[in-house]
Structure formats: structure tokens, C-alpha cells
Amino acid sequence: MSYIDDTSKYDMVKNSGDEIISSRDWITNGVLDNANNWLIENGTEGDINDISSDISIGEYNSYVLGSEGQKSIILNSTSYSDWQPYNKTLDPLTPDDYGVDSTGCWVSHIWNDNGGSDQTPIIYFINNVTLDHSLEDYQILSASLDVNVVATVENNVDTPTDSYCIPFSSPLNQRDSYDYCRFSAEISDLDVDVLNTYEVGANQTETLGEEATSNYSLDDPLYIKGEQAIINALTNVLSADPGHKTFTILLGIYIHSADNWNSYDIDEYTNLGFDYLNLTFTYEKIIDQSTSIKLYQDTGSISDDISNNGFSSYNYYIINLARFNFSYQVEPYWPSASLNSEVRISLNNGTNYVSRKLNLAGTSFSDVSLNLIDLISGKDDIEVSIEVYIADEFDLNETIEVSIDNISFEIEYTIYFDDYSTLLEVDIDGQAYDGAVYVPVMRELDIVVKYLNDTSGHISDADVVLKGDAVGDLNENVGLEQYEITINTTDDLRLGSNTIIIEASKKNYELNDTTIIIIVEPISAEITGNSSNFVNDQIEASTNAPEFVQLYLNDTDNNLPIIGATVTYTGGLGNGIFTDPDNNGIYNATITSNSDGYYSITVSAVVGPDYYFPDYQFAINSTTPSNSTADLTIYLNNDIMPDVSGYLSIPSMRNVNITAVFLNETSGESIFGATVTLKDEESRFIGYLVWDSGHYTIEIDTSDDLDLAQNPLTVSAIAIYFPLSEIAFIIDVQPIQTEIALYNTNISVIEINTGGSAFIEVILNDTDNNLLIYDAVITYIWEFGTGVLIDLDSDGVYNTTILNIPEGSHIITISAITQGDYAFLDFELLISAIPPSGVDPMLYIIITAILGLAVIGLGIYFAIYQKILKYPPTVRKIRKLKGKIGKGKKPKSIDFSNRTSYIKDIYEDNKISAVPVSYKSEIKK
Structure with missing residues (x-):
């Protein structure tokens, strides 16, 4: 095993x-569910009593043990028993009388010049204080002292x-010194x-x-030095105490009686003392630096x-x-007095x-992520430590809890080792590759x-590619444990050798x-004679005579x-x-020889x-035929040529069967193997007539x-x-004849009352084929405008209603157009409008005028209809939608309805029928 962190070595x-x-x-x-796998250890520096830790309720908690306290020493009517007289000098010069009682600490003394008591007695009252800890x-941190003197x-x-010196008796004649008292407060150790x-x-x-001034009494506070002097005194005396918790308070009274007359002097101190004292100070725990x-754990070795991870041997690894x-x-918070303290x-x-x-930590958990890449360098066995470290000395008045949870240590590394050996096997079209293909x-x-490992096992998820004269990625067939690709020798390779x-x-x-190596060869092909005249x-x-020659080009490989192909x-x-x-x-080709x-x-x-x-080579043996003669007869639609002129008239959109009977005049037999062709007047080839049971036939569409x-x-x-036989003829293709006729009636005159309406129904008949014509456009025109007849039911019956027809005779001319080779003649219909009997002429004129305006309105309506209303609402919306989309506008949603029902509704609302119309009779279509 070797660890490498030198990049240059890695590059090598x-x-x-x-x-x-x-x-x-x-x-x-x-997650610290318990203390398993973890150890806790105090540091060797600082004060182990300043910190402790445990694992509880799913957290590791370190406690920085701060605390605070306050101590008060009192002298009053209830605490006087804590005090007692004390002479701290070797000279037993004390006042005449002294003591401690509910009034406090007191002294009484009289000095007599005739050999009385001491001139400078002194006495102390002490209180030996022992703290709780x-x-x-x-x-x-703070200290105050209040003392009252009486x-x-x-x-x-x-x-x-x-x-x-003695009032009204002895004059004062020795003035070098006067009488006074000195009161003091001291702090000392127990040994004073x-x-x-x-x-x-x-x-x-x-x-x-x-x-x-008759100033014979006082009741005043004792002058006290500053707070720091008290703190310093307490700190010093406690430091001198081995237990750091005892000290002594001393209250002193010193009397100075001067001899102020050369004959006789007397000084009387009735009462000197302290009736109140309060020494109070506060303190906080000192958290030591370092x-x-x-908390630590042995996490194992890399x-x-x-x-x-299955690597029994390797060269080295690198931590990523x-x-x-x-x-x-x-x-509750981390104090600002220790900003350098940290989790290490x-x-x-x-x-x-x-x-x-x-x-930086708050009072709720925050996540921390630290990079240890520099710490882990060169290490194999890894022990992780999480240390709460106090970097500054500071005072702490309460316990601070540092909680740690959700500990994780992510390590990623790369192992380097020698590549595994491999084997490659190649099959081409099911055969093991063994030389050029x-x-x-x-x-x-x-x-x-097949990409195999050193045990001949399949290596999956590999990159297997073709390079060189063919490129591509091979796909893995997991089931067959192999990699496959299919290439096309035309699209992916070139003719000749491919590496x-x-x-x-x-x-x-x-x-x-x-x-x-794959060598691509051209496809083997052949040309062979294909027509029946090849022997x-x-x-x-x-x-x-033109000879019809037919060849077949064959891909013999496939x-x-x-x-x-271009065949010449x-x-x-x-x-x-x-x-x-x-x-x-x-x-195909037609080849003619002009000589034998x-x-x-x-x-x-x-x-x-x-x-x-x-x-491909073949031969044509051309000979002049013997004196054999032939007879050629043409039939059109199974009828012999209708007249000697060879003229046939036929409507468009019909098929014409052309049959040729080619007979040997000598034997009367049909000639088999002839070449029979149909051409137009410019000798353009239209088609071959094909042999069929003794004759040659072709069918064409006019x-x-x-x-x-x-x-x-x-x-x-x-x-x-x-010899060559030919027959010329003409096929005259005529437009299909049609007629426009009234539906279900032969009457071409409609009589109505003036201002009435006429309902018109017509059919459009293909008279050549006795069929009705659908999908035509039928319009009408008269002196008051134009209109359209509509086939609402798609049954070949077209109708319309002409409204508010004025008095007189009116010719309605009906015209039709449609796709196809149709010939249409206009149809005329006469409408006669007669005023009804018994009607006031003036009133009738007014009514007629109104009806005239209605006709104009209706004409406007039909114009609008042709432009807009012939489209149902949905269609109109779609057209509007299309227009909006074309202009880049956002369309609204639309609903769909039926166009036919919409037009029917308009028709029903406006229909006024003056002439009874019977139901449709049977029409032969």
C-alpha cells in the first residue's frame, strides 16, 4: 500500500x-443515540474542573462550568455575636472597658493626669469569616463596605x-497635641x-x-476607600489562605489623650463604638485558558x-x-470575553x-462542514477528535452548554492499480474472422x-467502436454477452479494400x-433476353418490320x-x-432492319x-417474308369499325376497348407472335395490344x-x-351531355301572388350515363339579382326559395358548373306574380314597397351568406381563429356545431312556399 499526494507522481x-x-x-x-463507539477525555492543560461533558438525549454536551456568588458580613443588633474584641498588639494598652452587645462594638475610657489609665489605648473587634467554598x-467582581461610627x-x-483643659477650671496651656479618637476597618487573614x-x-x-459648639457626640459613617481597594484586599487575603475561603474583618478604636495642662488634666470617653457594618462582595468563576x-472515535483504516471493497492488491491511492x-x-450564548474559543x-x-x-454558534443547531484533506494526508489508521477548546481566560457566572450532534466524516479516495488483462474475439456474419472477407x-x-476478461468472462458496459474506413458504436447484447453492429457495404464501406x-x-x-479487412466487390449482374421472340x-x-425487343436486368447476387439503369x-x-x-x-426497344x-x-x-x-450479345436474323398476306380488322368496344371513315364518337370518362384481329389470309388463322401497337397521329406510342385468345386487345380511358x-x-x-398492316381511325371524345330539370314536375311556369315566395327544386342529370350529378354549383339570375341552389341532403336535388317576388312575369335563368368533362345548358323558368283579388291597390302598393325593401334586405343577406353565413358558427370561428393566428393574436376557445343543421334552421325560418311541392319520386340514378 502506498499513499500519494504529489501531483507530479500522479501524472506519471x-x-x-x-x-x-x-x-x-x-x-x-x-447521531449519538448512546455513548457506544465514543470516548471522552479531558485535556492536559487548563483546569479540568472548568469543563465536563456527557452524551445524552442524542447529543454530545460539553459544559463550561461557570458560577457566581455573593457574600455579606453584617454587624447589627442581630449579628453582634459574630464579633469579639481582639488585641492585635503586644502592648496590652486597652481601654478601661469594652465589649460587644446588641448596640454593637463599644469602648468606654477615662484618662486621669494624676496617674490614671493609659493615654493611648487601642482595641479591635474581629469577625472571622468562612465562605461556603x-x-x-x-x-x-464587586465589593462594598458600609460602617457606622458612634x-x-x-x-x-x-x-x-x-x-x-478642664472647663471652667484648668486653662489649656499645652497645645502640642489634642485629644482625638481614630476608628478603622481592616481586612486580614486569620492570623492577622x-x-x-x-x-x-x-x-x-x-x-x-x-x-x-458643644460637639460632644457623633453618629457618622466611616470613610471607606474605593471599591477596588476592598476587592484587592479580599483577593489578597483569600489568596493567602490555603483554602481560599477564610478571612478576618477588624474594626479598630484608638484613643489619644494628650496632657493639655501642666498641673492636672482629665479626658472622659463615655462611649465609642460601631453600631453597624455591612461588607458585601460578588464573585464569578474563572475559566482557565487552554x-x-x-470526544473521539477510531474510525478504522483506509x-x-x-x-x-474487493481490492486485494493495488499500487497506491489518493484521497479525493x-x-x-x-x-x-x-x-445560553457564548461570552464575548472569549472570542478565540472554538471547536477543533x-x-x-x-x-x-x-x-x-x-x-459563531447560535442557540439552535447550525450545520458545519470542514475540509480535512490536509489533515488526512499520509494517514491510514484514522482517529477523529472533536475538542471544545477554551482559548481565553474569562469569568463566567453561569454554566454554558455546547451541544454537538449529527457527526459524519465523508472520505472518498481513488485506488490505482494495473489494468485487468483482456481478450478480443471477432465474428463476421457468424464466422470467426480469419483473414480478409x-x-x-x-x-x-x-x-x-466478444470482449473478455482474463477468465474469459464477458466485460459488460464497455465502449466497443469501429474506426478507420468504417466508424460506429457497437451495441451490447446483454443476453448473448457480446457487442454487435450491422454495417451496409454500400453506405458504410467503399468499393475495394476497407481497413x-x-x-x-x-x-x-x-x-x-x-x-x-473487408473487400467490397461490385454486384454481379446479367442481361438476358426476355421477350418471346428470343430463341x-x-x-x-x-x-x-419493327421488331420489339425486351431484355431483363438481373442482380444475380440477390x-x-x-x-x-442506362441500357444501350x-x-x-x-x-x-x-x-x-x-x-x-x-x-424495351424496337429495332428495324432495312435489309435481309x-x-x-x-x-x-x-x-x-x-x-x-x-x-450481352444477341443476333437478329432479318429476312424478307414470302408472299403471305395478312388481314387486319379493328373492333371498338366489341363492335366492328362503325363506318368506312373509321370515326367513333364517345363521351368523356368512358373506357374504349380496341381489339385487333390479325389473320393469315391464306389459312384464315390468327397470326400469333405479332407486334401490334397503338399510336397517335404523331406516331407517339400509346400501348401494345396484347394477345388474348386469337386476337390482340388494349383498353384505354378517354x-x-x-x-x-x-x-x-x-x-x-x-x-x-x-408485311406491316395498319388501320387509321378517329375517336372523337365528346363532353358528357347534361340537362337541368325541375324536380318532380314538368311545369316550367310558377304562378304566385304578388309579394309571395317561390320554392324551386331542380336536379342535374348526366344524360349520357343516366346518372344524377352531385357536388355541382348551381346558381340563378333574374332582374333582381342572383342566388344559389343548395343540395342540403347531398342527394342530387338542389333547391332555393326566392322571397317577395314583385308583380309581373320574371324569367329565372339557372346555370350549373362542376368538375369533369360536362356540357351544361342553361335552364329558364318563368315566375308569374299576380295581385290577389279584393286587395286595396294603395295598400297593395305599400305592401309591395315593403316587400321590395325586404327583397333588397334578403339580397344583402344572401350576399352576406355567400361571404360569411354559409359557414356555420363554428366554421366562422375557425376562419376567424385562422386569421387571428396569422396576425399573431391569441384566439379564444370555440365550440363546434353542425353546418347542415344550421343552414336548415335558416331555411325553415325563411321558407314561404306558394306552390305545393309533393315528396320526391323515385329517381333513377
């Missing part, structure tokens, strides 16, 4: 086989402004070590006992993973992806890591390739190729006719061309480079084969030993 060996092992999660139990890892003295306590005792407040009296705790993912959150991800206890800052053009060639390379490849398999490639012909002949009877009128591979003789004819054919035609006019035609017949 990149042509070897490779396999990408898709990324997977290497972490077991990444050590403050070694805590920071005091004092009562007599007027013999001397102050700088006094006149008498002078080096570890800090005064945090003090007052010294100056005017207490002043005569002029404190850490980690070499084992490679083996598990190493991505570590997790979700984390912080509650490392491998195998390495000093390198990638990280995500804790201050010869095939004709226009053939399908099946190429089958084709078959190349098979698949990722991690050895590329294999082989070369095959052993020879035709017996009559001199000066046994198929060859069409589209040369020889003693000149040069010419054979044609294939029916595109069936049968080529034996003539050799050579036929050549060309149809392109894919065919090889050897020339519409397709002839013109609507007189058509001069000639039938020619010739046979060996018989």
Missing part, C-alpha cells in the same frame, strides 16, 4: 487502472479650639499577619469634645476499507475528499486541526465482438484492438431486378437505347459503380389517354413473314 502513473471509492460516512453512531478559581464624650476632651492586613476605611476625630475536553460535518449550538477537529491526536469559533455491395454485414479497427475499452480494463439469343425478324445497344442495326417504362427491370441479313447486337448497361455488367377532341389513332401489326 495516471494511465493505470483506477477505481473511485465513493464517499461514505466513516463515523459510527454519528473556595474562591481559588473565582474573580471578585461616640459620646465629655467636655474635658480637648480640641484645638478649646480654651480650657501585618503583611497581609489591609486598612480599607478610617476616621479620626478632630472636633469631637469642642466646647464652643481548558479543553474532547487499507482495511480498500480490502473490504475528506469532509467532516457536524451540527452545534451554544446555550483533529486526526490521530495531531497538532494540526481545523476549527469553528464557538461565538469478400462481400458484395448492398449487403448487410453483421460484426460481433477497420475494432477497439474495445472499459475503465480499469486493458484496451484491446484488432484490425479486420437461343437470336430473334427471327422480318425485313422492314436475385432482384435492376431498375434505373450497338451493332449492325445502329445504336439505340432500351427503356424501362414500368420500373420493373424489364427494358444476320445482325449482331451488343447491349451494355450502366447503373453505378456498385454493379458489374458483362455485355379521360386519361385521349383529349377532349378528335383523336386520330393508328393500329399497326407486323409479324415474321407478314
Whole structure:
């Protein structure tokens, strides 16, 4: 096994086989359902008491253990018992009397110049404080001290402004010093070590006992130094305590009685003391820098993973992806005093890591994805560590919970190894390839390739292609375990030798190729005589008589006719061309010899480079026939020629059967094997009359084969030993005769009342064939306009209604047109409109005028109808739709209805019948 991360090395060996092992999660139990597969370990630096962790409720939780506290030491009427007098000096100079009771800490003292008590006594009152826990890892954040001092003295306590040492008795004559009291507050350790005792407040009296102001008492707060001085004092004394939780508060009273008269002085201090004290301070936990705790797991080795993926041997591998993912959150928040703290991800206890800052985490889980590609380089066995690391020292008043979940570690790598060996087998048209293959053009060639591994197993999903003179991709036949392609020797190859390379490849398999040679040969073809007059490639012909020659071009490789060839002949009877009128591979020509003789004819054919035609030779032996005579008779539609002029008149759209009887006048027998042709007046060939039971016949269509006019035609017949016989005749193709007639009546005059309506029904009859004509356009015209007769039922009966006909006689002229060779004559109908009897002439004139306007309106209606309304609503909508689409407009949706029913509805609404009309009689169609 070898790991490579040097790109240059990779470039040198990149042509070897490779396999990408898709990324997977290497972490077991990444959702932390329990503590299985995970280990937890504290770091070796910082303070292990500052952090702890566990796995619970599906999360890994690290607890940064912050806390806070507050302590108050009180002196009042209920807490005085915590205090006691204390003399911290070696000199036992204490006041006359002192003590502690509900009034606080107090002192009483009298100094007498006649040998009384001490001039400078001092006493302390202490309170030894023990905290609930050590403050070694805590920071005091705030502190306050309130002390109240009380004092009562007599007027013999001397102050700088006094006149008498003893009022009204002894003058004040020693002024170097005066009487005063000093009150103090100190913080110290339990030993009250002078080096570890800090005064945090003090007052010294100056005017207490002043005569002029009668200032003989006070009740004032003690002057206290700043908060920081108190914090510093507490911090220092707690640091000196081995347990970091005990200290002493001292309240001191010092009395200074000066000798202010040279004979006798007395100072009386009735009451000095402290009646109230409150020392309160707060503190928070100190979180030490470099404190850490980690969660880790041994995820296994890459070499084992490679083996598990089925690779027993390989050259090396390259890591493509190493991505570590997790979700984390912080509650309640991460403090700004430690912005450098982070979650570190490392491998195998390495000093390198990638990280995500804790201050970026919110109070809900957020996803983190880190690239470990630089950390994993060169490693096989992998241990992943997730470490919560405190990078800054800071104070913390509460516990912060760092939660981590959804841990995953994706690794993707590529294994490089030697390509697997392969084998290639090629079959062409079911035969193993063994040298050049010869095939004709226009053939399908099946190429089958087997791409096999070193155990002769099929290699699936490979790329197998043709290169060289033929290109293409082979398709895999999974069932047969092979690759296949069919090529066309005409479309995919060229005539001659074709070199084709078959190349098979698949990722991690050895590329294999082989070369095959395919030689494409032209199609073998032949020309043979096909008409009945050929006998052993020879035709017996009559001199000066056209001889019909028919050849067949055959693809002998595929046994198929060859069409589209250019076929020519040369020889003693000149040069010419054979044609294939029916595109069936049968080529025809008519060859005439003008003199007796034996003539050799050579036929050549060309149809392109894919065919090889050897020339075909045949002979025509031309002789002058003996004195045999022949008789030619023509029948048209099974009737002998109607008159000597050879004239036949026939309507268009009819078939004409032309039959020729060609008899040997000597024997009276029909002549077999004759060439009988039909040509027009310009000798253009129309067709051959075909032998049929003793005669020759052809059938032509007057519409397709002839013109609507007189058509001069000639039938020619010739046979060996018989001279050419011809008969000319004319077929006159006439238009089909028609008539327009009233339907179901022979009366051509319609009588109606003035202003009435006339219903007209006509039929259009093909009189030549006794058939009705459908789909015609029939119109009428009269002095008041035009109109259209409509065949609503598609039964050949056309009708219309003419409305509001004015007084008088009116000729209605009806005309018809339709497709086909029809001749139409107009039909005239007379309509007589007579005023009804008993009608007021003036009223009738008015009515007639109104009706006249109605006629005009109706004329406008029919004009609109011809333009628009003859289309039903749906059709009109479709036409409108078409127009909109043509203009690029968006059409609306439409509904469909029936056009015929729509016109019928209009007809029924407007029909006024003046002449009774019976039902239709039987019409012969």
C-alpha cells in the first residue's frame, strides 16, 4: 500500500487502472443515540474542573462550568455575636472597658493626669469569616463596605479650639497635641499577619469634645476607600489562605489623650463604638485558558476499507475528499470575553486541526462542514477528535452548554492499480474472422465482438467502436454477452479494400484492438433476353418490320431486378437505347432492319459503380417474308369499325376497348407472335395490344389517354413473314351531355301572388350515363339579382326559395358548373306574380314597397351568406381563429356545431312556399 499526494507522481502513473471509492460516512453512531463507539477525555492543560461533558438525549454536551456568588458580613443588633474584641498588639494598652452587645462594638475610657489609665489605648473587634467554598478559581467582581461610627464624650476632651483643659477650671496651656479618637476597618487573614492586613476605611476625630459648639457626640459613617481597594484586599487575603475561603474583618478604636495642662488634666470617653457594618462582595468563576475536553472515535483504516471493497492488491491511492460535518449550538450564548474559543477537529491526536469559533454558534443547531484533506494526508489508521477548546481566560457566572450532534466524516479516495488483462474475439456474419472477407455491395454485414476478461468472462458496459474506413458504436447484447453492429457495404464501406479497427475499452480494463479487412466487390449482374421472340439469343425478324425487343436486368447476387439503369445497344442495326417504362427491370426497344441479313447486337448497361455488367450479345436474323398476306380488322368496344371513315364518337370518362384481329389470309388463322401497337397521329406510342385468345386487345380511358377532341389513332401489326398492316381511325371524345330539370314536375311556369315566395327544386342529370350529378354549383339570375341552389341532403336535388317576388312575369335563368368533362345548358323558368283579388291597390302598393325593401334586405343577406353565413358558427370561428393566428393574436376557445343543421334552421325560418311541392319520386340514378 502506498499513499500519494504529489501531483507530479500522479501524472506519471495516471494511465493505470483506477477505481473511485465513493464517499461514505466513516463515523459510527454519528447521531449519538448512546455513548457506544465514543470516548471522552479531558485535556492536559487548563483546569479540568472548568469543563465536563456527557452524551445524552442524542447529543454530545460539553459544559463550561461557570458560577457566581455573593457574600455579606453584617454587624447589627442581630449579628453582634459574630464579633469579639481582639488585641492585635503586644502592648496590652486597652481601654478601661469594652465589649460587644446588641448596640454593637463599644469602648468606654477615662484618662486621669494624676496617674490614671493609659493615654493611648487601642482595641479591635474581629469577625472571622468562612465562605461556603473556595474562591481559588473565582474573580471578585464587586465589593462594598458600609460602617457606622458612634461616640459620646465629655467636655474635658480637648480640641484645638478649646480654651480650657478642664472647663471652667484648668486653662489649656499645652497645645502640642489634642485629644482625638481614630476608628478603622481592616481586612486580614486569620492570623492577622501585618503583611497581609489591609486598612480599607478610617476616621479620626478632630472636633469631637469642642466646647464652643458643644460637639460632644457623633453618629457618622466611616470613610471607606474605593471599591477596588476592598476587592484587592479580599483577593489578597483569600489568596493567602490555603483554602481560599477564610478571612478576618477588624474594626479598630484608638484613643489619644494628650496632657493639655501642666498641673492636672482629665479626658472622659463615655462611649465609642460601631453600631453597624455591612461588607458585601460578588464573585464569578474563572475559566482557565487552554481548558479543553474532547470526544473521539477510531474510525478504522483506509487499507482495511480498500480490502473490504474487493481490492486485494493495488499500487497506491489518493484521497479525493475528506469532509467532516457536524451540527452545534451554544446555550445560553457564548461570552464575548472569549472570542478565540472554538471547536477543533483533529486526526490521530495531531497538532494540526481545523476549527469553528464557538461565538459563531447560535442557540439552535447550525450545520458545519470542514475540509480535512490536509489533515488526512499520509494517514491510514484514522482517529477523529472533536475538542471544545477554551482559548481565553474569562469569568463566567453561569454554566454554558455546547451541544454537538449529527457527526459524519465523508472520505472518498481513488485506488490505482494495473489494468485487468483482456481478450478480443471477432465474428463476421457468424464466422470467426480469419483473414480478409469478400462481400458484395448492398449487403448487410453483421460484426460481433466478444470482449473478455482474463477468465474469459464477458466485460459488460464497455465502449466497443469501429474506426478507420468504417466508424460506429457497437451495441451490447446483454443476453448473448457480446457487442454487435450491422454495417451496409454500400453506405458504410467503399468499393475495394476497407481497413477497420475494432477497439474495445472499459475503465480499469486493458484496451484491446484488432484490425479486420473487408473487400467490397461490385454486384454481379446479367442481361438476358426476355421477350418471346428470343430463341437461343437470336430473334427471327422480318425485313422492314419493327421488331420489339425486351431484355431483363438481373442482380444475380440477390436475385432482384435492376431498375434505373442506362441500357444501350450497338451493332449492325445502329445504336439505340432500351427503356424501362414500368420500373420493373424489364427494358424495351424496337429495332428495324432495312435489309435481309444476320445482325449482331451488343447491349451494355450502366447503373453505378456498385454493379458489374458483362455485355450481352444477341443476333437478329432479318429476312424478307414470302408472299403471305395478312388481314387486319379493328373492333371498338366489341363492335366492328362503325363506318368506312373509321370515326367513333364517345363521351368523356368512358373506357374504349380496341381489339385487333390479325389473320393469315391464306389459312384464315390468327397470326400469333405479332407486334401490334397503338399510336397517335404523331406516331407517339400509346400501348401494345396484347394477345388474348386469337386476337390482340388494349383498353384505354378517354379521360386519361385521349383529349377532349378528335383523336386520330393508328393500329399497326407486323409479324415474321407478314408485311406491316395498319388501320387509321378517329375517336372523337365528346363532353358528357347534361340537362337541368325541375324536380318532380314538368311545369316550367310558377304562378304566385304578388309579394309571395317561390320554392324551386331542380336536379342535374348526366344524360349520357343516366346518372344524377352531385357536388355541382348551381346558381340563378333574374332582374333582381342572383342566388344559389343548395343540395342540403347531398342527394342530387338542389333547391332555393326566392322571397317577395314583385308583380309581373320574371324569367329565372339557372346555370350549373362542376368538375369533369360536362356540357351544361342553361335552364329558364318563368315566375308569374299576380295581385290577389279584393286587395286595396294603395295598400297593395305599400305592401309591395315593403316587400321590395325586404327583397333588397334578403339580397344583402344572401350576399352576406355567400361571404360569411354559409359557414356555420363554428366554421366562422375557425376562419376567424385562422386569421387571428396569422396576425399573431391569441384566439379564444370555440365550440363546434353542425353546418347542415344550421343552414336548415335558416331555411325553415325563411321558407314561404306558394306552390305545393309533393315528396320526391323515385329517381333513377
